[in-house]
Amino acid sequence: MNHDPLKRVLLAATFALAAGSAHAADVTLTIESWRNDDLPIWQEKIIPAFEAKNPGIKLKFTPSAPPEYNAVLNSKLDAGSAGDLIACRPFDASLSLYSKGHLVPVQGLAGMKDFSAVAKSGWSTDDGAVTYCVPVASVIHGFLYNKDAFAKVGVEVPKTEAEFFAALEKIKKDGTYIPMAMGTNDQWEAATMGYNNIGPNYWKGEEGRLALIKGTQKLTDEPWVAPYRQLAKWKPYLGDGFEAQTYPDSQNLFTLGRAAIYPAGSWDISGFNTQAQFKMGAFYPPVQKAGDECYISDHTDIAIGMNAKTKNPEAAMKFLNWVTTAEFADLYANALPGFFSLSDHKITMKDPVAQEFLSWRGKCKSTIRSTYQILSRGTPNLENETWNASVNVIKGTETPEAAGARLQKGLASWYKPQQ
Amino acid sequence: MTDEIAGRRKTRWHIAVFLAPAILVYTALMIVPLFSTLKLSLFKDIDHQQVFVGLDNFRTLFGDPRWSKDFWNALGNNLWFFTVHMLLQNPIGILLAALLSNPRLRFASFYRTAIFVPTILSFVIVGFTWKLILSPIWGIAPNLLDAIGLKSLFAPWLGMEAYALTTLSLISVWQFVGIPMMLIYAALLTIPDEVLEAAECDGITGMAQFWKIQLPLILPSIGIISVLTFVANFNAFDLIYSAQGALAGPNYATDILGTFLYRTFFGFQLQIGNPNMGSAIAFAMLMIILTGVSIYLFAVQTRLRRYQL
Known part of the structure; x- marks a missing residue:
C-alpha cells in the first residue's frame, strides 16, 4: 500500500x-x-x-x-x-x-x-x-361466460337462479363443454367466487353484512345458509376431478374454451383477454325470483x-x-x-367486459365480502373457516345447515355481539 | 506439592480455542434462536405489548378444544406421514441397496444416480411436477391408467380427504428413497468380503446370507436412518405447502405440524400471524422430536449389538 x-x-x-x-x-x-x-x-x-x-x-x-x-x-x-x-x-x-x-x-x-x-x-x-x-x-364478482359456447348449446344469459341451473343442465346434457370451471383444491375460490359471489343476493348486500356485524343476524339464519344450499347444487356441473382442480386449472379450462361458465372475480379479465380465443361475456349473480333486486360483491x-x-x-x-x-x-x-x-x-x-362489470354498479346494489370487516379478527378465523365450509358443502361432506352452525359457533366463541 | 497441582490444573487454552468457532456459530444459529423461541412462547400480545403469561399459551394449545383439535389432527397426520416412510421408504431403500451391492448387477452406478437424483430436487419442483402428473385435467396419470384399461382406478387423489395425505407421503417416499439407499449401500460396502466368503464356506448363500450376515451388520445404520426419517418427517413442511398450500386441504386432511406452525406463526390471508402461539407449537414440536430421539438413543441404540469388522 x-x-x-x-x-x-x-x-x-x-x-x-x-x-x-x-x-x-x-x-x-x-x-x-x-x-x-x-x-x-x-x-x-x-x-x-x-x-x-x-x-x-x-x-x-x-x-x-x-x-x-x-x-x-x-x-x-x-x-x-x-x-x-x-x-x-x-x-x-x-x-x-x-x-x-x-x-x-x-x-x-x-x-x-x-x-x-x-x-x-x-x-x-x-x-x-x-x-x-x-x-x-376494487374487484367485482360475477360470472364470465363463453359466448360461442352459449350460442352453440343454445342457452341465454340467465337472470334468475332457475334459469341459471337450467342453463347448466342444458350445457351438461349437450356434453361439449364442462358447464362450470371451478375446483376446490385451492379452497378460496369456493368461498370468494362461490359463497361471497352469490351470497349478497340472499343477505341483501350491506343490510345483511352490517346486521351480522351488529349481531342482529346469525350465520345460521336463512339468508346465510341459503347460499350454501345453492353451492351444494353446483357439484354435478363442475368438471371431473374438481376436487383436485386448482385455480390455474380452472382459468386454463375456461380460456381454452373447454368450459362454458366461470365464476369470476373481475381481476381475471385482463389475463383472459389475452388468452381466450372466443368471445367472452359476463353476467351478475342470478337473483332468486325475476324482479328481485340484485346485489353484487364490489x-x-x-x-x-x-x-x-x-x-x-x-x-x-x-x-x-x-x-x-x-x-x-x-x-x-x-x-x-x-x-x-x-x-x-x-x-x-x-374493455367491453370490464365495462359490463362496471355497469352493474348502476343496476345492482354494491357490498363487500361479508367476512372481511371486523368478523375475521378472532380465532377461529371466519374467512378461513368459510373457505373450508364452502368446499365441504360443494363436495357434500357437510350439509349447509351444519356448515352454518359450525361457523356461527366459531364466530360466537370470540365475537361479543354474536354471543 | 502445590506446584504439582498448579501444573496439573494449568488451563489448556488450546481446547477452548479449537472449540470456539464451532460453539460460537452453533450458539448464534441454534441455541440463541431456540431459547428466544421458548421465551416468545411464554409471552402474549396484549394491546401491542408483550406480556409474560407463563404457560398460558400451552394451556390454550392443549386445553382450548379448537386449538387442541387442530394440534392433534396435525400430530395424527404427522404420525401417519412418518409411518408411511418407515413402512415403505426405509425397507425399499434397504432393498435397493441390497440389489445395488450385488456384484453381478449391470449399470449399477446408473441406477444409483437415477434413484438418488430426486433427493436433490427442490420441494417446489417435486410438488408441482407430481401435482401435474396427478392432475385429473392435464395429468398423465389418468391417461396412463387408461392405456392399460384401469381408468376406473383413477381418482383426484390430492383433492380427496381419504387419500391426499397418503398420496403426498408416497410422493415424499419417492423423493427421498435415495437417502436410506445410499447410507445402507455404504454400510454394505464396508462389510469385508472375507466375512461373506466365510459364510459361503459354511453354506450360507443367497437370501440367507442377507438375513443372517448382512442385515445384523447394517442394523446400526438402519437405526440412524430411522432417527433421521423421524426428525425430517416431524419437521416436514415444504412438500405439503407447495402442493396443498398453507391451509393443507382438503379440509385439513394434509395438515402436519409444520404447516400448522406456519399458519399460526405467520398468519394466512385474513388470519393475522400469532408468533406467540406459533412459538408454543414450535416448542411442542421440539419436545416431540426430542422425546422420539431420546427414546431411540437410550432405549434402542444402547441395545443394538455392534460387531467388530
Missing part, C-alpha cells in the same frame, strides 16, 4: 464527490405489493407516467407472491427492510400495521376528498376517523400507504397524492381492466 499524500488527497476528493453526487441523485421509492401479475403494467405504464411528471423520484415495484405477501411484509417491516410504499390489503391486515405504527395517516392528502366513505372503509380505523392508505381499486381490494420508517416521506407523499388523481385512476383502471377505481372520478373503460 502506497501512502503517498497526493494520492490520499485525490482519493478523499473522489469519495467526497461520489457522496455529493449521491446526495443530488434521484430518490428511489420501493413499492411492496402482492400483485406480481401487475409487474409489466407498473413498469411500462404507471411508473413512466409518474416519473415523467416528477423528475427526481424513481419508482421500483417489487411484488411478492400473493399467499406469502402478508407474512413477508410483516417480517420485513419488523426488520426495518420494507419498501417506502406499501400495497395495503383491506381491513385488519392493514389496520394492525397502522396500529403498530408501520403506516401513517393519509386523510390529510388533498386528493382524499374524492373517495367515498365505503371506498375508504377498508383502510380506516373502526370509527372512520383515520385513513391510513389511499384506496386504489370488494375493496387494493390501497397504497406509506411506510412510517421511509427515508423519503416527502417523495412518498407526493406519490400517494398522485394516486388520488383522475390521471392515476384512469391509467390504472384501463391498464388493468377488472380493477375498478374506488375514486369518484368518472372513468370510461375501454
